Amino acid sequence: MEQAAQHYDYIIAGAGAAGLSLLCYLLEEPALRQKKILLLDREKKQTNDRTWCFWQVEEGPFESCLKHQWQHLHFYSEGFSSLLDISPYRYKMLESAAFYSFCLNKASAAANVTLVEDEILDISPDGAVQGKKAIYTGAYVFNSVKFKIPERGHYHHLLQHFKGYFIKTNEDAFNPEAPTLMDFRVAQHQDCRFVYVLPFNKREALVEYTGFSPAPLQQEQYDDELTHYLEHYLQHSEYEITRTEYGVIPMTNAPFRTSESDQVINIGTAGGATKASTGYTFSFIQRQCAAIAHNLAAGKTPLHQLAASRGKYKLYDSIFLRVLSEKEYPAWKVFEAMFSKLPAATILKFLNEDSTLLEDLQVMRSVDKGTFASAAAKELYLTFKRVLPK
Template sequence: MSLAAAAVLEYDYLIVGGGAAGLSLAYHIAQEPRLADKKVLLIEPEAKTQNDRTWSVWADEPGVFDGIVAHEWRKIAFRSPGFERVIDLGRYRYKTINGLDYYRFVHQALAENPQFTLVQAQVTNLKNTKRIGTRAVTSAGEFTARYAFDSRPPNLTQLRQPDKHRYLLQHFVGWEIETEADVFDPTTVEFMDFRGEQQHEARFIYVLPFTARKALVEYTLFSETVLPKAEYEAAIREYLNNTLGLKSYRITAEEVGAIPMTDHPLPARVGQHIVNLGTRGGRAKPSTGYAFKRIQQHSARLVAALATTGHPPADTTGDKWQFKLFDTLLLDIMQRRGESTRDIFRQLFERNPVERIFRFLDEQTSWADNLRVMNSVAPGPFMRSIGQVLRGRPGQRQ
């Protein structure tokens, strides 16, 4: 991978952004022999030198980035008042990848590939052109390409239409801690611990135990606005002190994030030659916030079409309308009565095998299994949200 000079240069593909989505597409292109003659420009505003996030996935088959998985688990725990269960994942595994490991791995692969060029710059304008395809105006000059793939975060503040769509966040603060005694079960992810006060929202503790003495402990909410940081930290301390009985521990790292969860239509492409990636292209699952696996599937779909036809697929995502509706209904419930989310997830985990839940969240279930999932939860909240959808108005808390 080379560094480009600030000039008007022409490439086959231009990738804007070097986060999860941009690097995923670059890596998939690098692994496709049929695209070995394509020149690819990756534009990233800043070097990725920090472990700024982790990504977790459940999977029942090998993944592209299994070689850098930091840890994997065979069991998850779900906990809420009146119902707790530790669930064996069967053929599934729950896996976590550290951001810095991911950045280094992909950049190393690209550095060894002469078809890739890296520019560290801000993109100020990206548009379709008649003659070439796309043109990017950046702080390092102008660049043209046949196709551009844009992974910059969408500006939902400007796009908001609260009378038509639902806008929530999955927001969290996490501490990676170390203890002096064995505290955690390193075989089991605390997937959702809803036993704390909900405060009219969906609030839970999430724990990734790496060893008996080391874990990432997060306080996570589904709601419209973020909290003062001290409130997340107080909830984590409450869990560590009162649930786990910890008197002393050492905080070794911190993770803070806010993932958009919305049914606002995020376009899969802009014009003929610009394809949106990541959150900008709707790859964060609206009802859960999980994105990493969806990003990999999107990258594979795009690269397969580019290698076969020379063009992105007409349907760039392959999303199915019924799952968009399911997401909208759950978002509406979260917006109207966020505390009822706990009961919905409790019913899901109490009345369905985990394989069905994972397939449903991966949007891979049949109509028969979709009906089984919907019949496993109380119909009242969903019927009210169906009414809101039919009226074309998001539900509001009364």
């Protein structure tokens, strides 16, 4: 006899950053406390498999999970170096193990939440989730696991790819109050490449090599670059690598589907939360998930007014992706121009998609006008071409 599907008000398909964030926001809404919620993933996440960095002015819901936070950041390039005061922002580092534990403990304490470990095989538009063990149905399914990165012509397709060493030294080697946000002194190889250094104390730090390019590197290339950076710039030849991390994040202005149907809503990278021009995701996941929970509590559809919230920034992202893709103007010079001419907080506000039109104009005036004007004209032409009737 075929097993009957188990029905819920909300199914969260995937217990990563997006799924767990959404769960926490749902649980904070009094109007939703009677809703039956299923958190579904193939395994219970417990390890430090991710590191998320972001900047905030206010305290967020995951303050207790932070590994460290800073108010000053170094920027280095061939023509400009400075220790930047980013106030009123603080740059925050969150390790996934603490985040997973916090969210799963919150879920376990909630009577209306069911946690199931099952591999997700398929999600149908009518809200049915096919697992290996059972079928689950929901009034809404919030999906962060089943998606494809869109590959479409007339759009830009790059990757943010990185490898990091968590290192430990036998002697004091770092200033824990002065991390490095971007160091462009490394060889660019006709791409955009930089290193960031996040010290937790005087003897431990994350040193990460990052690139913006069409394809990731071979693992040994990351290792060679990291070893060179540690020896040449940080002047450390004796250290212990306690663990490593590696990741690839899409940087594309090709549109992700925000939903598969009225019942199946995509969240996180699957739902377009990754910022196309930088690869930053965590802050935008928080904004997306908080809005979905608020909409549901207000009796509205999950995606009510979400599409309009990032309007002008999609154009800005497309312009910068064109500059990166065409490689006619070095990417490091773009960042050097911004950080040498503007307060760091203005740049972070712009990258966080919170800037005013006046602040947008300040950022635009700081960079090479010919390069960006040409890129903007091309992107506007393509935008009009896409919307015009065939």
